Amino acid sequence: MRTGCERRQLSGPGTTLRLVFCGCVAGLMLAAGCNQAPPPDTRAADAQAITDGGAQMLKAAQAHDVDGVAAAYADDAVVMPNDAPIATNKAEIRAVWAAMLAPGVSLAWQSSKLEVATGGDIAYDQGTSTLTLTDAKGVSMSEHGKYLTEFKKQANGKWMVVEDIWNADVSPPPPMIVKNVR
Amino acid sequence: MSTGCERRQLSGPCLYRLLSGCCAGLMLLAGCDKAPQPVDTHTIEEVVLSADAASMKAAEALDVAGTVANYSDDALVMPPNHPPVSGRQPIHDLWAAMLAPGTQISWAANKVESAASGDLVYIQGTYSVMTLGPDGKPVSDDGKYLSVWKKQADGSWREAESMWNSDLPVIAPAPATQVKSN
Numbered sequence: 001m002r003t004g005c006e007r008r009q010l011s012g013p014g015t016t017l018r019l020v021f022c023g024c025v026a027g028l029m030l031a032a033g034c035n036q037a038p039p040p041d042t043r044a045a046d047a048q049a050i051t052d053g054g055a056q057m058l059k060a061a062q063a064h065d066v067d068g069v070a071a072a073y074a075d076d077a078v079v080m081p082n083d084a085p086i087a088t089n090k091a092e093i094r095a096v097w098a099a100m101l102a103p104g105v106s107l108a109w110q111s112s113k114l115e116v117a118t119g120g121d122i123a124y125d126q127g128t129s130t131l132t133l134t135d136a137k138g139v140s141m142s143e144h145g146k147y148l149t150e151f152k153k154q155a156n157g158k159w160m161v162v163e164d165i166w167n168a169d170v171s172p173p174p175p176m177i178v179k180n181v182r
Numbered sequence: 183m184s185t186g187c188e189r190r191q192l193s194g195p196c197l198y199r200l201l202s203g204c205c206a207g208l209m210l211l212a213g214c215d216k217a218p219q220p221v222d223t224h225t226i227e228e229v230v231l232s233a234d235a236a237s238m239k240a241a242e243a244l245d246v247a248g249t250v251a252n253y254s255d256d257a258l259v260m261p262p263n264h265p266p267v268s269g270r271q272p273i274h275d276l277w278a279a280m281l282a283p284g285t286q287i288s289w290a291a292n293k294v295e296s297a298a299s300g301d302l303v304y305i306q307g308t309y310s311v312m313t314l315g316p317d318g319k320p321v322s323d324d325g326k327y328l329s330v331w332k333k334q335a336d337g338s339w340r341e342a343e344s345m346w347n348s349d350l351p352v353i354a355p356a357p358a359t360q361v362k363s364n
């Protein structure tokens with residue numbers, strides 16, 4: 001890089017001193033002007049934090065721990081359950097999950113794709129889910145589906161779910177239709 | 183500001199100051215082109231909302247090509263009661279089936295948020311659709327959607343993930359005997 005301070009452009013006595021001084025000033029200016037360096041790339045750590053949080057949420061869902069699941073959502077989160085109205089506050093979100101985690105229900109999901117914005121503030125997770133319903137006679141049926149979840153890093157550095165939507169891959173079979181109507 | 187270089191004193195200490203100042207300024211400019219440019223997330227959100235609205239206008243007009251124009255090449259579309267759809271032609275075919283003659287569809291964003299880094303945006307909104315059933319009678323549905331948009335290499339914004347579902351509970355078809363009893 002040309003600094004405009006090459007030796008041949010200077011003349012007269014004291015050239016070396018000038019060069020040193022000029023370099024010093026330039027270095028200071030460089031340091032002062034560029035203290036807004038790009039933020040470090042935290043995406044790998046962010047993805048790991050989101051994955052860990054998702055595993056915790058899944059564990060809570062499998063234990064039918066509604067509060068544990070609801071804890072994954074930010075205060076301003078929006079949940080869009082399949083074939084049910086949108087939930088826009090914690091109480092509604094809790095009710096969605098309480099209905100979902102009814103007795104006899106076993107839920108599992110797995111991430112297919114997790115992507116974090118380069119700035120490390122927003123991320124999304126897309127994956128597949130399986131909801132298995134076992135009736136009193138021990139007969140099971142499964143519904144395969146998919147989900148799309150948005151995460152946002154909160155002021156305290158924790159990643160929380162801000163948007164969550166899921167649906168089924170096929171129309172529900174009759175026994176599950178009855179379940180949904182209830 | 184006095185530079186101490188008045189009266190054409192272009193030699194000695196004056197040259198020294200001028201060169202130093204010039205050099206520092208050059209370094210400031212050169213060093214800072216690597217600093218992150220401020221991201222105008224508001225404008226980004228407006229651009230993505232406009233693109234979503236353009237897709238909606240095309241869908242309203244039952245223009246399949248226009249409706250799918252904003253999907254990225256690697257987009258994943260996740261309709262309810264249907265497996266996920268990827269690939270330009272399958273996505274086109276999906277929308278062609280949804281935008282059958284007589285269909286009335288509209289949607290509107292409730293919320294849009296851009297990552298601070300300006301590479302990822304999500305939109306959450308609601309839709310309303312009226313289709314003609316096999317008997318020619320209108321069947322209406324209301325629901326909600328979540329989509330993820332990504333900035334492409336050419337600077338354009340494309341929808342990379344799209345999912346929606348119904349607000350309405352699935353209703354089991356009434357048994358034929360009940361229908362006849364009325």
